[in-house]
Amino acid sequence: MENKTVVEVVNEAAIKRALTRITYEIIEKNKGIEKLVLAGIRTRGIILAQRIADRILELEGESVEVIELDTSLYRDDREDDASAAQVSAGHVQDVAGKKVVIIDDVLYTGRTIRAALDAIIDRGRPEKIYLAVLIDRGNRELPIRADFVGKNLPTSREESVQVYLNETDGKEHVDIIKPS
Amino acid sequence: MKKRMLVLEDGNVFKGFGFGAEKETIGEVVFNTGMTGYQESITDQSYNGQLLTFTYPLVGNAGINRDDYESIFPTTKAVIVKEFARRPSNWRSRMNLDEFLTEKDIPGLTGVDTRRLTRVIREHGAMKAILTDFTEETDALIDRLKSVTLPTDQVAQVSTERPYVSPQNGRRVIVIDFGLKHSILHELNKRGCHVTVLPHDTKVDTILNLKPDGVMLTNGPGDPKDLPYAHDMIRELQKHVPIFGICLGHQLIALANGADTFKMTFGHRGFNHPVREIATGRIDFTSQNHGYAVSEESVDNNELRITHIEINDGTVEGLRHRRYPVFSVQYHPDAAPGPHDAADLFDQFIEEMDAWKVEETNA
Numbered sequence: 001m002e003n004k005t006v007v008e009v010v011n012e013a014a015i016k017r018a019l020t021r022i023t024y025e026i027i028e029k030n031k032g033i034e035k036l037v038l039a040g041i042r043t044r045g046i047i048l049a050q051r052i053a054d055r056i057l058e059l060e061g062e063s064v065e066v067i068e069l070d071t072s073l074y075r076d077d078r079e080d081d082a083s084a085a086q087v088s089a090g091h092v093q094d095v096a097g098k099k100v101v102i103i104d105d106v107l108y109t110g111r112t113i114r115a116a117l118d119a120i121i122d123r124g125r126p127e128k129i130y131l132a133v134l135i136d137r138g139n140r141e142l143p144i145r146a147d148f149v150g151k152n153l154p155t156s157r158e159e160s161v162q163v164y165l166n167e168t169d170g171k172e173h174v175d176i177i178k179p180s
Numbered sequence: 181m182k183k184r185m186l187v188l189e190d191g192n193v194f195k196g197f198g199f200g201a202e203k204e205t206i207g208e209v210v211f212n213t214g215m216t217g218y219q220e221s222i223t224d225q226s227y228n229g230q231l232l233t234f235t236y237p238l239v240g241n242a243g244i245n246r247d248d249y250e251s252i253f254p255t256t257k258a259v260i261v262k263e264f265a266r267r268p269s270n271w272r273s274r275m276n277l278d279e280f281l282t283e284k285d286i287p288g289l290t291g292v293d294t295r296r297l298t299r300v301i302r303e304h305g306a307m308k309a310i311l312t313d314f315t316e317e318t319d320a321l322i323d324r325l326k327s328v329t330l331p332t333d334q335v336a337q338v339s340t341e342r343p344y345v346s347p348q349n350g351r352r353v354i355v356i357d358f359g360l361k362h363s364i365l366h367e368l369n370k371r372g373c374h375v376t377v378l379p380h381d382t383k384v385d386t387i388l389n390l391k392p393d394g395v396m397l398t399n400g401p402g403d404p405k406d407l408p409y410a411h412d413m414i415r416e417l418q419k420h421v422p423i424f425g426i427c428l429g430h431q432l433i434a435l436a437n438g439a440d441t442f443k444m445t446f447g448h449r450g451f452n453h454p455v456r457e458i459a460t461g462r463i464d465f466t467s468q469n470h471g472y473a474v475s476e477e478s479v480d481n482n483e484l485r486i487t488h489i490e491i492n493d494g495t496v497e498g499l500r501h502r503r504y505p506v507f508s509v510q511y512h513p514d515a516a517p518g519p520h521d522a523a524d525l526f527d528q529f530i531e532e533m534d535a536w537k538v539e540e541t542n543a
Contacts (some may be wrong), residue, residue, distance in 0.1 A: 013527070014527065014531070016460065016462075017524065017527065017528050018531070018532060019532065020459045021458075021528070021532070021535070022501060023459060024459075024485070028502050028503065055459040055460060058458055058460070058461060059458055059485075061460050079382055125429050135221060145542070149535065149538065151531070151534075152534070153536055
């Protein structure tokens with residue numbers, strides 16, 4: 001294994017605070033939760049979406065719909081075997097007229113988000129699409145910007161950012177991994 | 181020891197012995213349920229003008245040290261205990277409670293049943309009281325008490341007169357001193373904030389001209405309604421910069437945004453008050469010291485959102501503005517004294533400042 005430096009940059013408490021703040025911001029920016037749909041991307045985005053939905057339920061006393069997005073079918077940079085890609089948002093077909101918040105753990109090049117936009121628009125014409133991310137690490141390759149950011153982490157392309165969540169990893173923090 | 185007694189406005193008399201400074205004093209009698217942290221409490225400026233009763237029976241075991249002051253010149257009116265420790269035992273101790281109170285010119289009363297006193301206050305509310313040398317003529321004292329009006333300029337008494345700086349190399353934070361506890365500066369400095377402390381009546385323009393990353397409104401004594409100039413200041417300031425309010429600062433933010441405050445019967449003074457954060461359901465045990473509270477019904481839901489509530493009696497313990505990066509708590513995340521559960525609110529303040537800065541840059 002090559003030498004790497006791992007630095008923990010966000011701890012569990014900070015993840016919790018960031019999600020709470022994003023929840024407040026989503027409700028205020030949207031002026032309530034009417035027509036709101038949370039769309040979590042793949043594994044960790046879905047977990048984060050669910051946590052935000054739980055907070056909204058506590059705060060507003062109403063639940064919002066959480067849908068799952070699998071963007072692999074829409075990626076432009078993968079030569080994956082197309083049969084493996086499934087569009088798993090099958091149970092919510094219609095996002096027309098809704099206000100969709102795309103939720104992901106890390107915003108990097110913006111290509112995942114572009115794919116997610118395609119995945120959503122294929123299911124109808126939403127009134128509005130927002131983007132919420134836990135970490136914005138910069139280095140965009142597309143003109144995409146998040147509306148709600150947990151933490152800005154300026155990084156270089158040589159580094160990588162890894163988010164760990166209890167549900168998937170049994171631990172909860174964000175690391176920057178630097179090659180050394 | 182000289183015989184001394186406490187006479188309450190409602191006619192209750194508590195006879196005991198004097199210690200500390202020898203003088204007569206009049207103020208509002210309140211109780212604190214903390215088992216420890218007497219030094220921090222006595223030096224907390226939020227107790228300005230108050231006769232502070234400790235419900236814990238033995239006070240002063242660890243003496244008084246150099247490190248735990250919350251202000252240099254405490255303005256607590258008197259200290260009432262069941263029994264004080266004449267011979268403290270702690271490696272940090274520099275003097276005992278008696279010597280400390282004498283030095284700070286604060287009278288003390290010992291040998292009274294603080295449990296009964298607490299029960300009286302809980303039943304009849306915090307009230308005026310006089311601590312004086314022993315005399316039989318209590319009727320005259322009660323008449324005198326009734327005619328006394330307690331001062332309402334407490335914040336002006338305890339706030340700094342001139343600005344000063346507590347430097348670090350980091351975010352520029354302005355602290356408006358309504359009765360600042362040193363631990364607030366400590367927590368901000370620890371997080372690398374360059375802190376500028378300004379007097380309580382500073383104008384908005386002066387604050388904004390310093391181009392702060394964030395403004396912190398401190399705790400303080402008295403009725404938040406006595407500070408109308410602060411409400412106007414906050415109403416304008418919140419449009420321009422993130423604000424974090426603690427205790428009195430929290431009440432001022434509420435008043436500035438149309439909510440109302442009321443005087444509680446006996447207040448929250450202690451270190452074991454459970455508070456729930458509504459969004460996450462998380463319970464923190466908090467250090468509290470407040471005699472006023474924000475009334476829940478008065479909170480305008482278009483302006484503010486209630487974020488925290490007290491478990492025991494449901495009082496509003498935290499607020500957040502709907503449009504601006506402004507948030508506040510009624511309790512003391514600086515936890516001096518008290519549990520450190522809520523210390524991460526200072527981290528939240530840092531994050532709010534950073535998020536606001538990014539938004540300003542992108543806008």
